[in-house]
Amino acid sequence: MTTPRLEIRNISRIFEGRRVVDDVSLSVLPGQVTCLLGPSGCGKSTTLRIIAGVDMQDAGEIHIDGRLVCDTLYRVPPERRSVGLMFQDFALFPHLTVAQNVAFGLSGSKLAKRTRVEELLHRVDLVRHIDDYPHQLSGGEQQRVALARALAPRPKIMLMDEPFSGLDNRLRDEIRDETLGVLKDEGAAVLLVTHEPDEAMRMADEIALMRAGRIVQQGAPYNVYNAPVDRDAAAFFSDINVIRGKVQNFLTDTPFGRFLTPAMPDGSEVDIIIRPQHVKIDLDRNGRGPHPTPEDGVPARAVVERARFMGAESLVEFRMDHDGSVLKATVPAVFLPRSGTPMWLMIRRDRCFVFPASGQERRG
Numbered sequence: 047m048t049t050p051r052l053e054i055r056n057i058s059r060i061f062e063g064r065r066v067v068d069d070v071s072l073s074v075l076p077g078q079v080t081c082l083l084g085p086s087g088c089g090k091s092t093t094l095r096i097i098a099g100v101d102m103q104d105a106g107e108i109h110i111d112g113r114l115v116c117d118t119l120y121r122v123p124p125e126r127r128s129v130g131l132m133f134q135d136f137a138l139f140p141h142l143t144v145a146q147n148v149a150f151g152l153s154g155s156k157l158a159k160r161t162r163v164e165e166l167l168h169r170v171d172l173v174r175h176i177d178d179y180p181h182q183l184s185g186g187e188q189q190r191v192a193l194a195r196a197l198a199p200r201p202k203i204m205l206m207d208e209p210f211s212g213l214d215n216r217l218r219d220e221i222r223d224e225t226l227g228v229l230k231d232e233g234a235a236v237l238l239v240t241h242e243p244d245e246a247m248r249m250a251d252e253i254a255l256m257r258a259g260r261i262v263q264q265g266a267p268y269n270v271y272n273a274p275v276d277r278d279a280a281a282f283f284s285d286i287n288v289i290r291g292k293v294q295n296f297l298t299d300t301p302f303g304r305f306l307t308p309a310m311p312d313g314s315e316v317d318i319i320i321r322p323q324h325v326k327i328d329l330d331r332n333g334r335g336p337h338p339t340p341e342d343g344v345p346a347r348a349v350v351e352r353a354r355f356m357g358a359e360s361l362v363e364f365r366m367d368h369d370g371s372v373l374k375a376t377v378p379a380v381f382l383p384r385s386g387t388p389m390w391l392m393i394r395r396d397r398c399f400v401f402p403a404s405g406q407e408r409r410g
């Protein structure tokens with residue numbers, strides 16, 4: 047089995063009596079990108095700062111390549127952990143050229159340093175700017191220099207805290223993809239903090255979903271998206287529709303048909319969750335809809351409340367006939383039916399998640 051490049055075990059951090067990082071464990075293999083994903087304030091940056099060695103945990107251990115670097119008694123100083131850092135506001139030194147910035151953390155002969163600087167500037171496609179100063183570069187170019195500078199000493203681990211959030215949308219995707227390519231070439235283990243699900247889906251080999259100081263789910267993006275552990279985990283990645291029902295004899299009846307709910311006790315309420323892109327829309331034919339199918343269950347009637355064109359897709363909101371709730375559907379095309387148009391909706395059963403009902407309703 048490969049030894050994780052980075053392993054943190056049962057890390058906790060308490061600020062003013064509040065456990066902002068709560069028993070967090072995770073590992074990152076060499077060459078792997080793990081995204082620590084969660085809403086603002088959930089403890090992502092604190093976790094990263096502890097790994098970097100600029101903050102100290104109250105409990106737990108950090109191991110790099112199988113060697114303990116920090117517990118509550120023993121502590122390798124930050125500069126000896128072979129950790130590269132890249133933050134959103136991790137500014138370049140304004141009075142140094144691009145080459146001098148990249149060479150900043152390097153030791154060795156002048157020639158060896160120059161070779162490494164040129165190699166990295168080739169990778170990030172900035173050789174032509176080697177003697178320029180930061181103010182002569184665009185935001186995206188500065189970001190690439192910061193990446194080259196962080197990678198120059200060949201860190202075993204790269205810690206990145208929202209590194210792309212200062213860039214405008216158009217640039218961001220390009221820089222993300224380019225950065226990923228460079229990180230993969232360099233083979234460092236990467237732990238990237240973000241609150242944006244899209245960024246995590248785009249960058250990560252593995253996502254660790256964090257909430258209120260804890261990691262609630264960890265896995266490949268495909269699994270975290272398609273098999274969320276609970277309703278909030280599902281809702282973190284997209285809008286969701288919630289259809290509530292009551293369990294009877296291990297089954298739950300809904301306007302979209304009957305669902306098997308074997309693990310739920312009789313009389314309990316369940317939330318059946320479906321993402322808008324997995325709602326199917328069909329026309330109303332004189333009050334009749336499509337036939338039920340095993341894949342999509344029973345159609346339920348609704349009228350269009352409003353439809354909006356979003357660019358890559360259209361978002362249609364429906365008012366359901368059976369209880370007046372609102373259901374959202376997205377269509378990857380221009381589809382803008384008039385308000386009040388009757389239609390039939392079906393839901394893809396293989397894409398439904400069933401959880402015990404949570405306290406707060408999120409319908410309509």
Ligand SMILES: Nc1ncnc2c1ncn2[C@@H]1O[C@H](COP(=O)(O)OP(=O)(O)OP(=O)(O)O)[C@@H](O)[C@H]1O
Pocket residue numbers: 061062066084085086087088089090091092093241
């Ligand atoms: N030095 C500190 N003293 C007291 N509280 C702190 C300190 N640092 C962080 N916190 C608190 O700990 C919680 C977690 O903060 P942290 O910065 O780790 O969250 P985050 O998930 O990275 O959020 P964001 O995405 O907004 O940066 C927050 O409620 C924050 O106010």
